[in-house]
Amino acid sequence: MTTYFSEEHEWITVEDGVGTVGITDYAQNALGDIVFVELPEVGNSYDKGDEIAVVESVKAASEIYTPVSGDVTAINDALEDEPALVNSLAQSDGWFYQVKLSDTDELDDLMDESGYKEFVAGLE
Amino acid sequence: MARVCVLKVLALEKYMSADNSNLLKTPLYNLHEELGGKMVPFAGYLMPVQYPLGVMGEHKHTRAAAGLFDVSHMGQVVICGPDADHWIESLVPGNIIDLKENHIRYSMFTNERGGIMDDLMITKRQDDLFLVVNAACKAADIAHMRAHLPDGFTLTELNDRALVALQGPKAAAVLARFAQNSDIRADEMDFMTYAEVTICGADCYISRSGYTGEDGHEISIPAHKAEDVCRALLAEDEVEAIGLGARDSLRLEAGLCLYGHDLTEETTPVEAALLWSIGKRRRAEGGFPGDKIILDQIIHKNYAQKRVGILPDGRAPAREGTEILNKDGAQIGTITSGGFGPTFGGPVAMGYVKTEYATPETEVFLSVRGKSLPAHVAKTPFVPQRYYRKNA
Numbered sequence: 001m002t003t004y005f006s007e008e009h010e011w012i013t014v015e016d017g018v019g020t021v022g023i024t025d026y027a028q029n030a031l032g033d034i035v036f037v038e039l040p041e042v043g044n045s046y047d048k049g050d051e052i053a054v055v056e057s058v059k060a061a062s063e064i065y066t067p068v069s070g071d072v073t074a075i076n077d078a079l080e081d082e083p084a085l086v087n088s089l090a091q092s093d094g095w096f097y098q099v100k101l102s103d104t105d106e107l108d109d110l111m112d113e114s115g116y117k118e119f120v121a122g123l124e
Numbered sequence: 125m126a127r128v129c130v131l132k133v134l135a136l137e138k139y140m141s142a143d144n145s146n147l148l149k150t151p152l153y154n155l156h157e158e159l160g161g162k163m164v165p166f167a168g169y170l171m172p173v174q175y176p177l178g179v180m181g182e183h184k185h186t187r188a189a190a191g192l193f194d195v196s197h198m199g200q201v202v203i204c205g206p207d208a209d210h211w212i213e214s215l216v217p218g219n220i221i222d223l224k225e226n227h228i229r230y231s232m233f234t235n236e237r238g239g240i241m242d243d244l245m246i247t248k249r250q251d252d253l254f255l256v257v258n259a260a261c262k263a264a265d266i267a268h269m270r271a272h273l274p275d276g277f278t279l280t281e282l283n284d285r286a287l288v289a290l291q292g293p294k295a296a297a298v299l300a301r302f303a304q305n306s307d308i309r310a311d312e313m314d315f316m317t318y319a320e321v322t323i324c325g326a327d328c329y330i331s332r333s334g335y336t337g338e339d340g341h342e343i344s345i346p347a348h349k350a351e352d353v354c355r356a357l358l359a360e361d362e363v364e365a366i367g368l369g370a371r372d373s374l375r376l377e378a379g380l381c382l383y384g385h386d387l388t389e390e391t392t393p394v395e396a397a398l399l400w401s402i403g404k405r406r407r408a409e410g411g412f413p414g415d416k417i418i419l420d421q422i423i424h425k426n427y428a429q430k431r432v433g434i435l436p437d438g439r440a441p442a443r444e445g446t447e448i449l450n451k452d453g454a455q456i457g458t459i460t461s462g463g464f465g466p467t468f469g470g471p472v473a474m475g476y477v478k479t480e481y482a483t484p485e486t487e488v489f490l491s492v493r494g495k496s497l498p499a500h501v502a503k504t505p506f507v508p509q510r511y512y513r514k515n516a
Contacts, residue, residue, distance in 0.1 A: 032369075033180035035464040036439050036471070038493070054493065056441050058179040058464050059369050080439070 003091075004107050005116035006067040011091055012110070014101065019068055022095040023055065023086065026120050031057045034086045039075040040097055046070065048106055053096050055086065066099065068106045074098040144170070150196035151286040151347040155354060159365050166368060167259035169197040174367040182370035183466040186336060187507070190292035191366035192357055199262030200285055200344055203269070204252040205277030212246065212253060215272060217393060217412045219403030223248045228316040228331055230401055232393060233265060238414030238421070239389035240396065241268065243381065245333060247318045254318070254329065256287065256342070258383045286350035291340035291374075294362040296332070296512060299323075299341050302356060303330060310341060315511040324352050336371070337378025337509045376472055377465040379433060379504025385444060386431060386460045386474055394421040395476070397431045430482040433504035434459060434473040440492055441471040442499070447491040448477055456481050456488065468506045477501065 003013045009027035012019045028034065036056040046052050046066045053064040075097045079085060086094040101107075111119060147170045156163060161172030172194065174182060185191055205211060209220045218231030225248055233241040242261035247254040257265045262281075269279055290299055296311040303310040303321040313319060313332040321328055326349035334340045345353050357363050372382070381387045387396050392414070399422065406412065410419055421427045436442055441464050448457035462473030473490075481488060486501040 032174070032178050033466075035180075036441060038440060056464070058183075058373060058466065059173075061441070061443060083439075 003113060004067070004110035005113065005119075006110055007119065008065060008067070010064065010067045012067055012107075014104070014107065017101055017104065018073060019070070019099050019101055020095050021067065021097055021099060023064065023090055024116070025090045028087050028090040028094070031055060031062060033058050034083045037079040037083050037086060037096065039079065040072045042072050042075060044072050046072070046099070048103075056083075064096070067110060068099060068101050068103070070099040070102045072097050073100050148197070150194055151350040152194045152196060152288070152354060155351050156194065156365075159358075161365070161367060164368075167197055169259065171197060172365070172367040174369045175365050177364060179367070179369035179373065180466045182364065182366040183373050185364045186292045186338060186366055186370060186374055187467050188292070189362040189364070190290060190295040190298050190340070190360075191336075191370070192354060192363050193289040193291065193366050193371055194286070194354075195289055195342070195371075196286040196350070197259035198287055199255075199257040199259065199265065200282040200287060201255040201257065201262075201266065201269075202252050202280045202282060203255065203273075203277065204280070205274060208253050208277065209248060211272075211274060211277070213406070213411060215269065215412065216244075216246070217402045217406050217415070217418065218246065219406050220246055220248065220253075222403070222405070225250060226318045228318055228333055230316075232387070232398070232401070233268060234393070234412055234414045234418065235389055236413050237389075238392040238394075238417035240383070240387045240391055240393060241265070241389060243383050243387055243398075245331070247331060249318065260384055282344070284347050286345045286347050287342060288345065288350070288354060288357075289334045289336075289340060289342045290357060290363070291334045291336040291338045291366075292362070293339060293510065295338070295340035298357065298360050298362050299330070299343070301360070302353075303328070311512075312514075313341075313512075314514045315339075324349065324356050326353055328353070332512060335378075335380055336374035337380065337505055337507060337511075338374070339510055339512045372461075373463055373466060376461050376463060376474070377468055377505065377507045378509055379474070379506065381431070381474075382461055391429075391431070391476070392418055392421060392427070394418055395427050395429050395431065425479075428478060429457065429476045430479050431460070431474060431476055432482050432484075433502040433506065434462070434475055434488065434490070434499050435502040435506070436471045436473065436490060437498040437500065439470065440497055442473045442490040442492055442497070446473075446475075448475055448481075448499075449489040449491055449496060450481065451487065451489065453489075453496065455491075459490070465506055472506045473499075474504065 329344040457477030459475035465472040
């Protein structure tokens with residue numbers, strides 16, 4: 001299963017047309033201790049680039065914009081009680097939401113893992 | 125847009141200056157860099173917002189053991205002149221005349237409208253007054269004092285001294301290992317008292333005070349010895365370096381005001397719930413800027429707004445600027461400081477509400493990202509203060 005990455009530090013894996021989205025390890029590390037995640041409602045529909053979630057660290061709130069368009073099919077309820085999962089397991093158990101992709105071509109605009117690594121290296 | 129927001133977190137953007145080259149460095153700048161501090165612009169200085177331990181870890185460490193904070197950006201000022209305590213009462217509402225030697229009082233400079241120009245600590249020393257004022261206000265404070273300074277008085281800004289705070293339940297015991305003075309034990313000083321001691325060969329001023337709600341001291345150190353003293357303190361097992369991020373969450377949990385946010389020129393000490401800082405004699409006599417307005421508020425309780433603690437019922441933090449609503453959706457106030465309290469274990473905030481809503485337990489709502497989230501007015505501090513009081 002391929003993982004795609006955005007320049008806004010989200011990751012997405014896609015299986016049977018459904019993407020699972022979270023923020024990258026780089027992003028969680030930069031944001032610091034995460035204390036609250038506001039997730040979208042299941043059933044809501046979003047266009048690529050829409051604000052879909054909010055991550056609050058000890059110091060500040062950061063908006064998350066969805067890297068793909070589609071309907072939200074599931075959210076990670078575990079983050080309600082344990083937002084720190086985003087810090088400890090950003091790219092697995094710390095996922096945010098699942099979305100039924102309305103346009104899989106949008107994935108072409110994203111990076112693969114090596115591309116993202118290169119992108120992050122360029123930021124430092 | 126996590127990327128932009130990452131920058132936001134690291135830069136505390138509201139204090140960000142457009143041109144970093146004009147930013148000042150404290151005598152501890154090199155040590156911060158060596159310790160891995162993330163340096164951000166704050167009140168004209170490059171200051172560490174956090175170290176590798178992170179805001180949450182630094183906050184919890186301070187409440188559990190001891191944290192060392194660089195607060196050298198704050199202004200240290202000495203006023204010398206005959207009856208300087210009488211004179212400074214013309215600028216602040218605190219009772220300074222009756223303050224004992226080597227004791228400290230929290231007060232504020234007020235303007236003619238009764239608004240707060242800055243909050244500060246005033247220590248009465250044998251021959252003078254030693255003031256500690258906020259970094260962002262120090263130039264204005266000094267100009268204000270100079271404009272009122274009588275002939276024969278001197279005002280000296282101690283630019284050659286660093287200021288650090290060692291805070292936490294183990295802080296006083298750590299400092300006592302270093303502070304040398306035949307008469308003084310740092311861990312036996314009463315809360316809000318002052319002493320002069322030698323630490324690592326440096327002549328230091330220590331105050332049993334701080335701004336975290338914990339026991340501890342603030343330590344004024346000659347600039348050229350500041351790094352030595354801090355390295356010695358940091359070498360103790362109990363001590364970690366703590367950045368401005370945790371300083372902010374610690375003071376917020378302790379219910380302490382941040383100037384420019386919870387206190388402004390538009391808020392009076394009465395509205396700011398700082399009436400306790402105005403002594404009985406000052407309430408009777410006045411004699412400070414804005415006294416008519418402030419005394420009238422004390423007597424007639426006719427002020428429109430009051431600072432209160434606010435606890436969101438849910439998990440979402442309410443940040444500064446969040447509108448506070450009543451159950452009908454009408455705005456009744458604004459959050460002035462808000463975030464997550466690591467020791468409290470949930471979101472905490474303070475703000476101003478119309479006085480009729482200021483009673484603890486009053487139900488209010490917070491307008492966060494278009495949603496109306498339930499919250500209630502709460503007493504502060506949100507975590508118990510643990511100051512050292514000899515006779516308590």
